[in-house]
Amino acid sequence: MSLLHLGFWGWYAYILTLLTATPVFCETSIVDNGRVAAVNGINYYVGGTAVSRLMPISGPNSTLATDLIPMTIIRTRETRFTGDTLKRVIGNYTFSDDVFQAGFLEAILLAYDGEGEGKIDPSVNGALHGVDNKIVMALSGYHPRGSVSLAKLRDDIPKGPYFVSTRTGDVYQAFRLYPDHQLAFTEAALGDGKGGFIPLPAAAGGSMTKSVAVPSRLYYTPSSKKPLAGLRLGVKDIFDIKGLRTSGGNRAFYDLYSPRSITGPAIQRLIDAGAVVVGKMGTVQFANGDNPTADWVDFHCPFNPRGDGYQAPGGSSSGPAAGIAAYDWLDIAVGSDTGGSMRSPGGMQGIYANRPSTGAVSLDHVLPLCHVLDTAGVFARNADTWSTVMHAWYHNFTDYQKYPKRIFYSKASFPAADTKAGALLEGLVKKLEKFLGTKRESVDIFSQWEKTHPSHAPSNVSDLLNTTYAFLTSVGQYRSLAVPFYKDYAAKHGGRRPFINPGPLVRWTWGQDNGGNTAYDLAVKNKTVFKKWWGSEGFGKPNDKTCSEGIYIYPYTTGDTQYRNVYTDAPTIPPMGFTNGRVANMAETPDLVVPVGEVPYNSTVSHHTEYLPVTMSFVASRGCDLMLVNLIKDLEKAGILNPVGTGPRMYST
Ligand SMILES: *[C@@H]1O[C@H](CO)[C@@H](O)[C@H](O)[C@H]1NC(C)=O
Ligand SMILES: *[C@@H]1O[C@H](CO)[C@@H](O)[C@H](O)[C@H]1NC(C)=O
Ligand SMILES: *[C@@H]1O[C@H](CO)[C@@H](O)[C@H](O)[C@H]1NC(C)=O
Ligand SMILES: *[C@@H]1O[C@H](CO)[C@@H](O)[C@H](O)[C@H]1NC(C)=O
Ligand SMILES: *[C@@H]1O[C@H](CO)[C@@H](O)[C@H](O)[C@H]1NC(C)=O
Ligand SMILES: *[C@@H]1O[C@H](CO)[C@@H](O)[C@H](O)[C@H]1NC(C)=O
Ligand SMILES: *[C@@H]1O[C@H](CO)[C@@H](O)[C@H](O)[C@H]1NC(C)=O
Numbered sequence: 001m002s003l004l005h006l007g008f009w010g011w012y013a014y015i016l017t018l019l020t021a022t023p024v025f026c027e028t029s030i031v032d033n034g035r036v037a038a039v040n041g042i043n044y045y046v047g048g049t050a051v052s053r054l055m056p057i058s059g060p061n062s063t064l065a066t067d068l069i070p071m072t073i074i075r076t077r078e079t080r081f082t083g084d085t086l087k088r089v090i091g092n093y094t095f096s097d098d099v100f101q102a103g104f105l106e107a108i109l110l111a112y113d114g115e116g117e118g119k120i121d122p123s124v125n126g127a128l129h130g131v132d133n134k135i136v137m138a139l140s141g142y143h144p145r146g147s148v149s150l151a152k153l154r155d156d157i158p159k160g161p162y163f164v165s166t167r168t169g170d171v172y173q174a175f176r177l178y179p180d181h182q183l184a185f186t187e188a189a190l191g192d193g194k195g196g197f198i199p200l201p202a203a204a205g206g207s208m209t210k211s212v213a214v215p216s217r218l219y220y221t222p223s224s225k226k227p228l229a230g231l232r233l234g235v236k237d238i239f240d241i242k243g244l245r246t247s248g249g250n251r252a253f254y255d256l257y258s259p260r261s262i263t264g265p266a267i268q269r270l271i272d273a274g275a276v277v278v279g280k281m282g283t284v285q286f287a288n289g290d291n292p293t294a295d296w297v298d299f300h301c302p303f304n305p306r307g308d309g310y311q312a313p314g315g316s317s318s319g320p321a322a323g324i325a326a327y328d329w330l331d332i333a334v335g336s337d338t339g340g341s342m343r344s345p346g347g348m349q350g351i352y353a354n355r356p357s358t359g360a361v362s363l364d365h366v367l368p369l370c371h372v373l374d375t376a377g378v379f380a381r382n383a384d385t386w387s388t389v390m391h392a393w394y395h396n397f398t399d400y401q402k403y404p405k406r407i408f409y410s411k412a413s414f415p416a417a418d419t420k421a422g423a424l425l426e427g428l429v430k431k432l433e434k435f436l437g438t439k440r441e442s443v444d445i446f447s448q449w450e451k452t453h454p455s456h457a458p459s460n461v462s463d464l465l466n467t468t469y470a471f472l473t474s475v476g477q478y479r480s481l482a483v484p485f486y487k488d489y490a491a492k493h494g495g496r497r498p499f500i501n502p503g504p505l506v507r508w509t510w511g512q513d514n515g516g517n518t519a520y521d522l523a524v525k526n527k528t529v530f531k532k533w534w535g536s537e538g539f540g541k542p543n544d545k546t547c548s549e550g551i552y553i554y555p556y557t558t559g560d561t562q563y564r565n566v567y568t569d570a571p572t573i574p575p576m577g578f579t580n581g582r583v584a585n586m587a588e589t590p591d592l593v594v595p596v597g598e599v600p601y602n603s604t605v606s607h608h609t610e611y612l613p614v615t616m617s618f619v620a621s622r623g624c625d626l627m628l629v630n631l632i633k634d635l636e637k638a639g640i641l642n643p644v645g646t647g648p649r650m651y652s653t
Contacts, residue, residue: 033201039103043177043204045213050170053154067167071107075159077114083127099176099216104161112141160218179207182303184323186237188212188279196243229274234333237280240365249285252498264365273392282319285501292564307610308603312562314345321345324379338369342377346593347557350613350650352386358588370476382643383636387629400627406550408539409440421558424597452537470574474511475520507574534587547627548620554580559599559612590625
């Protein structure tokens with residue numbers, strides 16, 4: 001008998017036979033991973049887990065091809081809710097949130113947070129003229145009238161846009177899906193509601209890249225306990241986050257190890273303060289120093305949005321910086337700085353970027369480059385947000401409000417004041433002098449060292465530190481990351497080696513071939529010699545009242561091009577030498593890079609005049625991070641520094 005001729009009951013019986021014949025009972029696992037819904041052409045992710053339930057289910061039928069209807073919860077303390085109140089609230093929600101839009105007014109739920117009982121004015125219906133609204137509901141605090149029906153929520157939830165199922169009454173949060181067109185992210189993430197995360201199980205069409213889901217800003221209200229509430233946070237993919245894998249920018253590493261069972265304390269502290277993790281972001285492999293053109297073999301290098309869009313993003317925190325410079329839907333991003341990995345991408349993308357004092361936050365559960373140098377910093381587009389994050393993050397530092405009266409000006413490193421970049425920097429230094437009520441002192445580390453160095457050390461500081469960073473990182477990472485990674489990989493892959501990008505591989509090999517552990521120990525000693533000198537005879541002396549005796553300043557980027565399509569030589573050795581950027585690494589001090597302005601260049605890509613960032617570094621004594629960021633925030637308040645925007649230009653024109 002052909003199966004086609006079984007008929008319905010025949011099929012039923014046949015399937016039953018199959019099921020009962022199955023020797024091992026095996027339960028099918030089905031997980032609701034949520035849905036993607038487009039409202040007025042904008043893509044949203046509708047979570048798989050309901051945050052509340054609307055009772056009784058009185059929603060109208062959806063206009064969507066699903067049982068979902070968009071709904072807005074409006075919360076006010078207005079005792080009399082009028083049509084004008086409604087218009088004002090809609091205006092406010094539209095202005096302050098990129099997830100909310102008029103489509104969510106299809107259903108409206110009014111909640112009263114004031115004293116006594118609130119009243120809904122009949123003018124509300126008139127105010128909805130021209131809005132596609134099907135139902136207005138109110139929670140019991142508002143006395144319903146006319147066409148407004150009474151509803152209940154199983155769980156109290158904040159104001160903002162939601163999706164509600166007309167079938168079950170389940171209420172889901174609305175996440176807007178944004179395309180990652182700069183390739184800034186390695187994986188988008190979503191909170192699992194239990195303190196962990198899952199990779200975002202959704203992608204919207206219409207772009208060649210993954211999607212990142214961001215929740216409505218209206219769900220969050222910052223408080224003293226949660227100063228970062230609702231700030232959307234991207235995290236460099238060397239920090240472990242519970243439920244997600246860590247790639248370190250290496251495909252084999254991502255595949256080899258399971259999703260992490262713990263979120264490291266640095267990121268956990270930001271989450272506890274209210275930040276919302278939206279994904280992991282691109283990193284130069286294992287936080288080293290690859291160039292985009294040929295070194296980024298395992299993953300493609302994130303795109304710097306400034307200028308013609310084809311300039312190197314800097315590294316190694318390339319993804320977090322590119323994301324902050326490109327996406328206004330992302331507020332802050334965390335990276336690391338061992339030898340410039342925050343400052344370089346911050347400078348090249350013209351955003352606020354800090355290397356904190358070494359030890360500012362615990363780096364447990366973060367892939368190491370070198371334990372004595374690694375730090376975690378944050379990128380932001382304005383000093384206000386930047387400062388809020390640093391205060392919430394770096395608990396160990398005193399919050400000095402008085403500023404030093406000495407500016408140590410690294411004269412030789414500033415470009416001539418008659419160049420465009422030089423003029424911008426000179427303008428800032430003049431304003432800084434005025435703001436602090438002081439005059440700069442031109443200084444030079446090399447000659448200061450020559451005059452005051454410890455007698456046992458060489459008279460040229462370059463001779464002390466030329467190879468120090470190279471040994472600390474190449475031997476440090478070989479021991480703490482490469483050795484266990486090679487071992488674990490070989491155990492699982494029949495003795496094979498994993499692929500490593502040329503950059504880190506050259507460094508690890510160089511470190512082993514040129515001195516290994518012995519050179520490493522010497523490097524630690526040399527670093528300590530410099531650190532002591534910087535805090536006593538150098539320009540990093542502490543001060544009781546102002547934390548640091550002075551502020552050491554030097555230019556970070558001056559608007560030079562570094563095209564992605566210009567081939568560089570293959571890497572052969574780690575970075576050598578001593579420059580201003582090494583001070584903070586060796587002396588364990590903060591080094592904060594701030595955007596100053598932009599200068600034009602003729603792009604060989606666009607054949608147009610484009611603009612690239614000019615930035616400056618502020619260095620102070622170890623532990624003076626909060627003093628420095630307070631100062632920088634005050635400079636922004638005074639209009640001396642300015643918040644930057646996203647895209648090709650730093651400032652809107
Ligand atoms: C929703 O649609 C179904 C099927 O078309 C219909 O039977 C029902 O009456 C509709 N309900 C409402 C509230 O319009
Ligand atoms: C929206 O309302 C909130 C709360 O009343 C207020 O803090 C905020 O400034 C308003 N925003 C705008 C853009 O009106
Ligand atoms: C911060 O200070 C506490 C208390 O003094 C100390 O236990 C902790 O190790 C410090 N954290 C860091 C990262 O230095
Ligand atoms: C110190 O060494 C650097 C690097 O070799 C060199 O450029 C510089 O001229 C030296 N300085 C002095 C004062 O010799
Ligand atoms: C720094 O060290 C490297 C590697 O040993 C060497 O090639 C280079 O000449 C040194 N540079 C200076 C300025 O000493
Ligand atoms: C340490 O400093 C000495 C000079 O005192 C120098 O010869 C040596 O190359 C340095 N080594 C490292 C690894 O920093
Ligand atoms: C761009 O090229 C034009 C024409 O050669 C030149 O006049 C101009 O100065 C150049 N601009 C920059 C910023 O280099």
